[in-house]
Amino acid sequence: MIVIKLTGAQVIIKALQEEGVDTLFGYPGGAIIDLYDQLVKTDIRHVMVRHEQGAVHAADGYARAAGKVGVCLVTSGPGATNTVSGIASAYMDSIPIVVLTGQVPTSLIGNDAFQEVDIVGITRPCTKHNYLVKKVDDLSRVLKEAFYIARSGRPGPVLVDLPKDLFRATTQYKPIKEVNLKSYHPTYEPNVKQLPKVIELIKEASRPVILSGGGVVLSRGWKELREFARKIQAPVTSTLMGLGAFPASDPLWLGMIGMHGTYRANMSTSECDLLVAVGVRFDDRVTGRIDAFAPKAQIVHIDIDPTSIRKNIRVSVPIVGDCRITLHKLNRMLEAETLENLKERRDPWLQQIEQWKRTKPLAYTLDDRVIKPQYVIEKLFEVTRGKAIITTEVGQNQMWTAQYFQFDHPSSFITSGGLGCMGFGLPAAIGAQVACPDKLVIDIAGDGSIQMNIQEMATATQYHLPVKIVILNNGFLGMVRQWQELFYERRYACTELNGAPDFVKLADAYGAVGLRARKPEEVEAVLEQGLSINGPVMMDFVVEREECVYPMVPSGAPITEMLLV
Numbered sequence: 001m002i003v004i005k006l007t008g009a010q011v012i013i014k015a016l017q018e019e020g021v022d023t024l025f026g027y028p029g030g031a032i033i034d035l036y037d038q039l040v041k042t043d044i045r046h047v048m049v050r051h052e053q054g055a056v057h058a059a060d061g062y063a064r065a066a067g068k069v070g071v072c073l074v075t076s077g078p079g080a081t082n083t084v085s086g087i088a089s090a091y092m093d094s095i096p097i098v099v100l101t102g103q104v105p106t107s108l109i110g111n112d113a114f115q116e117v118d119i120v121g122i123t124r125p126c127t128k129h130n131y132l133v134k135k136v137d138d139l140s141r142v143l144k145e146a147f148y149i150a151r152s153g154r155p156g157p158v159l160v161d162l163p164k165d166l167f168r169a170t171t172q173y174k175p176i177k178e179v180n181l182k183s184y185h186p187t188y189e190p191n192v193k194q195l196p197k198v199i200e201l202i203k204e205a206s207r208p209v210i211l212s213g214g215g216v217v218l219s220r221g222w223k224e225l226r227e228f229a230r231k232i233q234a235p236v237t238s239t240l241m242g243l244g245a246f247p248a249s250d251p252l253w254l255g256m257i258g259m260h261g262t263y264r265a266n267m268s269t270s271e272c273d274l275l276v277a278v279g280v281r282f283d284d285r286v287t288g289r290i291d292a293f294a295p296k297a298q299i300v301h302i303d304i305d306p307t308s309i310r311k312n313i314r315v316s317v318p319i320v321g322d323c324r325i326t327l328h329k330l331n332r333m334l335e336a337e338t339l340e341n342l343k344e345r346r347d348p349w350l351q352q353i354e355q356w357k358r359t360k361p362l363a364y365t366l367d368d369r370v371i372k373p374q375y376v377i378e379k380l381f382e383v384t385r386g387k388a389i390i391t392t393e394v395g396q397n398q399m400w401t402a403q404y405f406q407f408d409h410p411s412s413f414i415t416s417g418g419l420g421c422m423g424f425g426l427p428a429a430i431g432a433q434v435a436c437p438d439k440l441v442i443d444i445a446g447d448g449s450i451q452m453n454i455q456e457m458a459t460a461t462q463y464h465l466p467v468k469i470v471i472l473n474n475g476f477l478g479m480v481r482q483w484q485e486l487f488y489e490r491r492y493a494c495t496e497l498n499g500a501p502d503f504v505k506l507a508d509a510y511g512a513v514g515l516r517a518r519k520p521e522e523v524e525a526v527l528e529q530g531l532s533i534n535g536p537v538m539m540d541f542v543v544e545r546e547e548c549v550y551p552m553v554p555s556g557a558p559i560t561e562m563l564l565v
Contacts, residue, residue: 006173008136008166009038012100015143016044018175021071023434025049025058029075031102031115034167039073047434047463050455052079054427056086056157057416057453059097061431064414065389065439067220069096069150070431076102077115080161081122085421087157088126092418093241094218096155098146099127105165106134120161128156136169144176153186154305155218186304190321190329197317198276198300199333202342205274205298207349208234211257214241214417215279215303221324222246222410225278228327231334233346234276235353237265239286240402241417242279248406254353255362258286259553260399263360264353266551266559269294271352276300279323282312283418292558302326360564362403364547371520373397373472373543376527377404377444380470383527388440389414389432393425393449396478399549401444423452429467430459440468440531447473447500457510460536468530469538471503474545482548486563507538516540 006014012035016024023045028036039046049055052074059070074083080101090097104113109132120132129149131142146158202208216225222245229236229252236246237254246253255262257269269275275297280286287293290312298316301309302323309318319326364374377400386406391414392398398415407413414432416424429443443450450471460467472478477495484492507514513533517526523541530537551562 004173005170008139008169009035011139011171011173012143013038013042014173015140019147023047023062024071024073025055025431026073027052027055027079029079029102031076031104031164032073047459049427049459051453052082053086053423054453054456056083056090056099057424057427058431060086060090060095061391061414061428062435063095063097064411065432066435069098069147071098073100076104077117080119081117084123087123087159089416089419089421089424090157091126094155094214096150097157098150099157099159101159101161103161103163106163109163119159123159127159130159132161133166136166136171139166140173140176145179145181148179187320188322188325190319190326194317194319195329195333198330201274201298201300202232206345207272208232208274208276209268209272210234210236211275211277211280212236212242212245213239213278213280215323216242216245217410219279219323221327224324224327224331227331231331231339233343235268237269239280240415243402243413244407244410247408249408256402258559260403260549260551262362263551263562264356266562267356268353270560272297274298278302278327281308287313288553288557288559368520371517371523371541371543373400373547374404375520376470376472376523376541377401379523380527381405383524383531384440388442389436391415391425391429391432391443393445394420394422395446395449396482396549397444397446397472422449426450426453426469427456430456430465433465433467442468442470444470446478447471447475448477448497457512457536461511466535471538471540473540473542475500476545485546503538503540512536512538514538518542
């Protein structure tokens with residue numbers, strides 16, 4: 001074997017290349033200047049963001065759109081601490097990213113040196129794993145492990161902290177071919193003794209429902225999910241993170257479940273006698289009051305993370321395993337004779353669901369004097385024919401998108417689900433656009449959220465990334481205002497956004513195109529014009545100021561107790 005002597009900076013570059021990394025999102029600084037000096041000599045693309053939080057969100061968006069590990073690179077101190085919100089968001093949503101942070105030289109660690117922080121300690125609760133590398137000889141192994149941990153099992157963010165002196169130190173470089181971590185062995189294959197129990201429950205059930213989550217998307221198990229649902233003739237609902245895994249155009253689709261879920265999804269889950277939950281963690285926004293969740297159902301829970309099973313909800317049949325592999329095995333076990341009479345048995349149940357759908361559909365009141373935000377989302381879906389990658393900010397814009405944009409394709413909906421991190425959408429759209437340069441990428445935003453990382457417009461224009469931004473501008477922090485309206489007697493404490501910028505002028509200042517619609521009849525024309533421009537575009541839709549997201553389940557209530565209008 002040929003052994004090469006390299007500097008630490010060169011080792012990092014080699015390790016990234018061996019992992020197939022073609023893009024980094026980052027922001028340079030003194031602690032990592034030597035690594036940047038090596039980076040410019042390679043063919044790895046570096047996208048320079050304007051804030052380190054934007055780098056992590058962009059790596060997150062890239063990972064989801066590309067199906068690969070996203071990577072970002074930042075300096076020490078404030079550069080590292082600025083990544084924390086993005087890391088926490090990726091952790092909550094199980095997104096595989098590797099975050100490389102600069103650190104002061106090893107001899108100064110613990111001395112309160114300039115721009116020193118214990119980023120390993122700070123991020124320990126919100127990373128899947130993290131490292132402080134103190135020896136240059138460990139670099140190759142640590143980076144190999146970091147990528148393996150990030151992408152395997154239940155994916156998640158891994159942070160690698162890199163002291164400045166390691167970049168110039170030299171080592172004998174040997175490529176690492178395999179990773180062997182004694183205490184880390186994810187379970188991909190389900191326990192074969194559990195699968196026949198699921199088949200028996202399917203045979204016995206009259207009112208089954210499938211609950212699909214982000215784990216189906218991450219495992220790329222959407223094909224198996226669709227086959228499973230159609231074989232057992234069970235309707236499918238989804239968490240926010242699972243949208244797109246099952247096509248919204250399918251007759252078996254129920255819509256999203258939970259606090260802002262559809263009436264038919266919430267009622268079906270509450271009345272079913274079998275709930276097959278795949279790749280979900282039963283978040284409180286999904287379940288509502290736990291003791292009233294799916295009270296009549298036997299529950300099957302399939303998840304690769306054993307700590308997620310039985311953590312929040314009682315489970316009849318727990319199955320630890322990869323979602324795609326487990327669904328594939330169940331599909332093979334569902335022979336024709338097993339399914340012979342299922343369709344006939346399911347008809348009364350499907351008719352009941354159709355009745356819920358007809359009598360309590362998603363609905364809003366049109367007004368020819370003012371733009372309704374739901375109307376903007378519906379028109380955007382029509383204009384794009386659903387063929388776009390949609391990112392969102394967080395709040396009402398996020399929920400209206402989940403409700404009214406009909407996702408038929410996996411990995412086409414990218415949002416900060418678990419953390420609900422405002423400012424996510426624009427940098428995530430940039431990451432998705434870098435990953436998918438030939439696809440239409442749209443960030444649906446609120447006028448509050450978009451300002452959290454508005455500086456990333458400069459990144460979009462610098463790199464000629466044709467991301468489109470659709471702003472639902474209601475002059476409020478809309479979701480908080482909605483709670484104040486419903487539960488605090490309309491005391492709008494600090495939620496009105498006075499002094500908001502003129503987004504058309506702001507787009508122009510960044511070198512992008514700005515458009516605006518104030519009337520319903522202008523919406524479609526603005527969307528068509530904005531989407532036709534080959535470059536970044538910011539479309540400002542001045543919408544009804546006090547529109548609410550319905551249905552809504554009040555916090556702590558069962559999901560059957562929905563406020564409908």
